[in-house]
Amino acid sequence: MTDLLEVVFSATFLITVIRASTPLLFATLGGLISDLGGALNVALEGMMLIAALTAVVVSVYAPWYVGVVAGMGAGAALGAIMALFHLRYKADVILVGFAVNILAAGGTVFALSLATGGDKGTSINLQSKAIPSIDIPAFEGIPVLNFFTGHSALSWLAALSVAGIWYFLYRTPRGMWLRGVGEYPAAPEAAGIGVNAVRAWSLVASGALAGLGGAQLAMFNYIGFTRDMTAGRGFIALGAVLLGARHPVGAMLAALLFGLFEALSIVMPGIFSWIPGELVQTIPFVVTLLALILFSYRTQRAERTLS
Amino acid sequence: MTDPILKATGITRIYPGGTVANDGVNLTVRPGEVHAVVGENGAGKSTLMKVLFGLEKPDAGSLTVNGQKVDFTGPKDAIEAGIGMVFQHFSLVPSFSVYENVVLGSEPAKGISFDRAKAIATVRELSQKFRLTVDPLPAVRRLPVGQQQRVEILKALYRDAQILILDEPTAVLAPQEVEELFTAIRALTAQGRTVIFIAHKLPEVLEISDRITVMRGGKTVGEVETKDVDESSLAAMMVGREVSLRVDRAATTGERALEVKNLRLVAGNGVTLADDLTLNVHHGEILGLVGVEGNGQAELLEAIAGLRPVAGGSLTLQGTPLDELTVLERRDRGLASIPEDRIAQGLATGASVAENLAATRLDDPRFVRRGILNLKGIRDNAVALIDRFSIRVGGPDVDVGTLSGGNMQKVVVARELSEQPQILLVNQPTRGVDLGATQFIWKSITDARDGGAAVLLSSADLQELLALSDRLVVFYRGRIVAAFVNHAELTSETLGAYMLGIETQTPEAMAGAMR
Numbered sequence: 001m002t003d004l005l006e007v008v009f010s011a012t013f014l015i016t017v018i019r020a021s022t023p024l025l026f027a028t029l030g031g032l033i034s035d036l037g038g039a040l041n042v043a044l045e046g047m048m049l050i051a052a053l054t055a056v057v058v059s060v061y062a063p064w065y066v067g068v069v070a071g072m073g074a075g076a077a078l079g080a081i082m083a084l085f086h087l088r089y090k091a092d093v094i095l096v097g098f099a100v101n102i103l104a105a106g107g108t109v110f111a112l113s114l115a116t117g118g119d120k121g122t123s124i125n126l127q128s129k130a131i132p133s134i135d136i137p138a139f140e141g142i143p144v145l146n147f148f149t150g151h152s153a154l155s156w157l158a159a160l161s162v163a164g165i166w167y168f169l170y171r172t173p174r175g176m177w178l179r180g181v182g183e184y185p186a187a188p189e190a191a192g193i194g195v196n197a198v199r200a201w202s203l204v205a206s207g208a209l210a211g212l213g214g215a216q217l218a219m220f221n222y223i224g225f226t227r228d229m230t231a232g233r234g235f236i237a238l239g240a241v242l243l244g245a246r247h248p249v250g251a252m253l254a255a256l257l258f259g260l261f262e263a264l265s266i267v268m269p270g271i272f273s274w275i276p277g278e279l280v281q282t283i284p285f286v287v288t289l290l291a292l293i294l295f296s297y298r299t300q301r302a303e304r305t306l307s
Numbered sequence: 308m309t310d311p312i313l314k315a316t317g318i319t320r321i322y323p324g325g326t327v328a329n330d331g332v333n334l335t336v337r338p339g340e341v342h343a344v345v346g347e348n349g350a351g352k353s354t355l356m357k358v359l360f361g362l363e364k365p366d367a368g369s370l371t372v373n374g375q376k377v378d379f380t381g382p383k384d385a386i387e388a389g390i391g392m393v394f395q396h397f398s399l400v401p402s403f404s405v406y407e408n409v410v411l412g413s414e415p416a417k418g419i420s421f422d423r424a425k426a427i428a429t430v431r432e433l434s435q436k437f438r439l440t441v442d443p444l445p446a447v448r449r450l451p452v453g454q455q456q457r458v459e460i461l462k463a464l465y466r467d468a469q470i471l472i473l474d475e476p477t478a479v480l481a482p483q484e485v486e487e488l489f490t491a492i493r494a495l496t497a498q499g500r501t502v503i504f505i506a507h508k509l510p511e512v513l514e515i516s517d518r519i520t521v522m523r524g525g526k527t528v529g530e531v532e533t534k535d536v537d538e539s540s541l542a543a544m545m546v547g548r549e550v551s552l553r554v555d556r557a558a559t560t561g562e563r564a565l566e567v568k569n570l571r572l573v574a575g576n577g578v579t580l581a582d583d584l585t586l587n588v589h590h591g592e593i594l595g596l597v598g599v600e601g602n603g604q605a606e607l608l609e610a611i612a613g614l615r616p617v618a619g620g621s622l623t624l625q626g627t628p629l630d631e632l633t634v635l636e637r638r639d640r641g642l643a644s645i646p647e648d649r650i651a652q653g654l655a656t657g658a659s660v661a662e663n664l665a666a667t668r669l670d671d672p673r674f675v676r677r678g679i680l681n682l683k684g685i686r687d688n689a690v691a692l693i694d695r696f697s698i699r700v701g702g703p704d705v706d707v708g709t710l711s712g713g714n715m716q717k718v719v720v721a722r723e724l725s726e727q728p729q730i731l732l733v734n735q736p737t738r739g740v741d742l743g744a745t746q747f748i749w750k751s752i753t754d755a756r757d758g759g760a761a762v763l764l765s766s767a768d769l770q771e772l773l774a775l776s777d778r779l780v781v782f783y784r785g786r787i788v789a790a791f792v793n794h795a796e797l798t799s800e801t802l803g804a805y806m807l808g809i810e811t812q813t814p815e816a817m818a819g820a821m822r
Contacts, residue, residue: 172421173416177412
C-alpha cells in the first residue's frame with residue numbers, strides 16, 4: 001500500500017495523470033460546447049479516432065504542429081458534416097453522430113492499411129512525429145515546481161482552452177447566444193439570432209476540440225495510430241460533460257478524475273500483481289457509471305428542494 | 308384626425324393547403340391609441356399579426372408604416388420599422404436573468420465582452436420609464452407569468468418599438484395582473500407608443516381599447532369606436548349572429564354524489580401538492596374549482612379520475628370508496644372526464660374521429676364483438692355523435708389531429724357526454740376554443756348537469772367559472788381557502804383576491820358555502 005502512495009504522490013504520476021486527462025479534456029470541452037448549443041455530439045469518439053489517424057499520417061510528411069492542426073481540421077470538418085446533415089437535412093443528431101462513429105471505426109482501418117501498405121493494426125512502420133513536451137530544466141527536482149514541467153504542449157493548450165471557453169460562454173455576447181440557443185431556441189430566434197448558424201458553429205468547434213484530443217492521443221500519449229485507440233474516451237467525455245455540471249471548470253475536474261483512474265490502471269498492475277490489469281482498466285468505466293448515478297441523484301434532490 | 312401610423316390594405320394570405328387565412332383585410336391604426344383586433348379562432352387575427360411582424364408574406368395587399376410603404380422579409384425588418392411583438396408563448400430563456408433576456412440578440416459590448424453593467428442600467432431605465440416594474444437581476448424562470456410578460460414587453464421596447472403588438476396578453480394572467488398590464492399599456496400610450504391588442508375576451512377589450520377592428524372568416528367585418536359598442540353587439544359582429552353566453556343555474560340540487568375528505572396529494576418527489584381538501588359535490592350541480600394554475604385544482608381532478616395516487620384522506624362516490632378502483636372501474640360507475648390538454652390526454656390525434664369516439668368503451672358490444680372491432684358499429688356511433696354535437700368534420704374517418712381546436716374539444720365532449728355521466732370532471736373546457744364552440748360546450752356541460760351529473764369544473768377563465776358554477780371553492784397553495792355560493796354580485800376581482808392569497812375567509816363563511 002505504501003508503494004502505491006509513494007507512486008501516487010510522485011511527480012511522474014502526476015504527469016501521467018495530466019497526460020491521460022488531456023485527450024479526455026479536449027473531448028469533454030467539445031462535448032460541452034455542442035451540448036450547451038443543444039446538439040448533443042455523440043460522435044466525439046469517431047471524430048477523435050479520425051483526427052488521430054489524420055494527425056499521424058500528416059505528421060509523417062510535415063512538422064508536428066501541422067499534424068496537430070490537420071487533426072483539428074479533420075474534427076472540425078466532421079463537425080461541419082454533422083451540422084449539414086442535422087441542420088440542413090433535418091436528420092436526428094444522435095443518428096448522424098453514430099453514423100460518424102461507425103464510419104470512423106471502419107474507415108480508419110481502411111485508410112490505415114492504405115497509408116501503411118497493408119497493416120490493419122498499427123501505424124508502426126510510419127515515421128510519425130510526436131508533440132514535444134515542454135520541459136523547464138530550472139524546475140527539475142524542486143518539489144511542487146517540478147509538477148509544472150514535462151507536460152505536452154497540448155496539455156497547456158487544454159488548460160488555456162478551459163479558461164478561454166469559460167470566458168467565451170459567460171462573458172461574451174456570442175457565448176450567451178450559444179447558451180440561449182441550447183436552452184430555449186425560440187427566444188434567440190425571436191431576437192433575430194440565427195439558431196441554426198449558432199448550432200452549426202458549435203458542432204464545428206466541438207469537432208475541432210475532439211480533433212485536438214485525437215492528436216494528443218496519437219502524437220503524445222502514444223506515438224502512432226492503433227485501431228480503435230480511442231477506446232471509448234469519446235463516450236466517457238459525454239459522461240464527463242454531465243458530471244462536470246455542464247460547466248468548463250467542472251468539465252476539467254471530471255476529465256482529471258477520469259485521467260486519474262486511467263493513470264492508476266497503468267501503475268497498479270506493477271504494484272499489485274495479484275490484481276489483473278484488465279480489472280484495473282475497468283475502473284474508469286465503473287467510475288463513470290457511479291458518477292452518473294450520483295450526478296442524477298444530486299440533480300433530482302436539487303429539483304426537489306427547488307420546488 | 309391624425310394620419311395612421313400603421314395601415315394594412317387588402318392583405319390576402321392563402322396557405323399552401325388552400326386555406327384562405329386573410330382575404331382582403333384592412334387595418335388602420337392611429338398613433339398613440341390602443342387598437343384591439345377581435346375575432347374568433349380561425350378568424351385570421353394571428354395570420355394578420357404575423358404579416359405585420361414579417362413572419363408571413365402576404366400574397367396580396369400593402370403595408371405602410373408612418374406613411375412609408377414597407378415590404379418585410381422577416382421579423383428583423385419589422386423590428387427596424389419600429390414594430391415589436393409579444394407572443395402568447397413567451398420567448399424567454401428560463402435560466403437567463405431578466406436583463407440578459409431583454410438584451411439578447413443586441414447586447415451592449417465592451418470590446419469582445421458583454422457589458423453587463425450597461426445592460427442592467429438600460430433595463431432599469433426602461434422599466435421605470437414605462438412603469439413595467441421588474442427586477443433586472445433574477446432568472447426569469449423564478450418570476451411569475453405576469454412579470455415574464457413584462458420582460459417580453461421590455462424586450463420590444465429595448466429594440467425601440469413604437470408599435471407594440473400584444474397577442475392575447477391576458478389569457479395567462481390573473482385578474483390583478485391584468486389590471487397591472489392595463490396600467491402599463493396606458494403608460495405606454497401616454498408616452499406616444501401605439502398598442503395593438505389581440506383578444507377574444509370582450510370585457511377586457513372594451514375596457515382597454517380606443518378602437519376595435521372585428522374579423523370573421525378571414526375578413527374584416529368592421530372597425531368601430533369602443534365607446535359606440537357593447538359586449539353583445541361586439542359578440543354578434545364576431546360570430547355573425549346573436550350569441551347568448553348566459554347559462555341557467557341548476558334548478559334543484561340532488562343527493563351527495565362525491566365526498567372528498569381531508570384529501571392529501573403528494574408529488575413523486577415528495578412535495579405536497581394539496582392538503583386537507585374537504586368538499587362535497589351533489590348530483591345536478593356544478594362546483595367551480597377556482598385558483599391560479601398549479602394550486603392543486605388539476606391534481607384534485609386527476610386524483611378523482613384515478614390518474615394520481617392519494618396520500619391521505621378519502622374519496623367516496625355514492626357511498627363506495629374510490630381509492631381501490633382502477634380508472635376503468637371508476638368510468639364504469641359513471642365517471643367522465645374532459646381533461647385539460649385535449650391533444651396530450653383527451654385524444655389520440657393520429658387516430659380517426661370514429662376511433663376516438665369509441666376508444667373509451669371497448670367493452671361495449673356495439674363496438675367490439677368477441678374481441679374483434681365492429682367497424683360499422685364504431686362508424687355509426689361516430690356519425691350519430693358528429694351530428695348530435697355538431698362537430699365540423701369531413702367525416703368519421705378523418706384524423707382528429709387535423710381538426711381545429713374547438714372541434715377537437717367537441718370530439719372529447721361528445722365521447723364523454725354521449726352517455727349521461729354520474730360524475731363529470733372538466734378542466735379548461737374552452738381553452739383555445741372560439742365563441743361559437745364555447746357556447747355549445749357550455750350547453751353540453753349544463754345539459755349533463757341537468758341530467759343529474761355532479762360536475763367539477765376547473766378553468767383559468769374566471770368568467771367561465773362564474774357563468775357555469777353553482778358553487779365555487781378557491782384553491783391557494785394546495786388548500787381550499789374560500790367557498791362561495793354563486794350569485795350575481797360575485798365578481799372575478801373578489802375571487803382574484805382569494806386566489807392570490809390577499810384575502811382569507813373565516814371558517815364560518817366558508818362552512819356556509821360547503822354543503
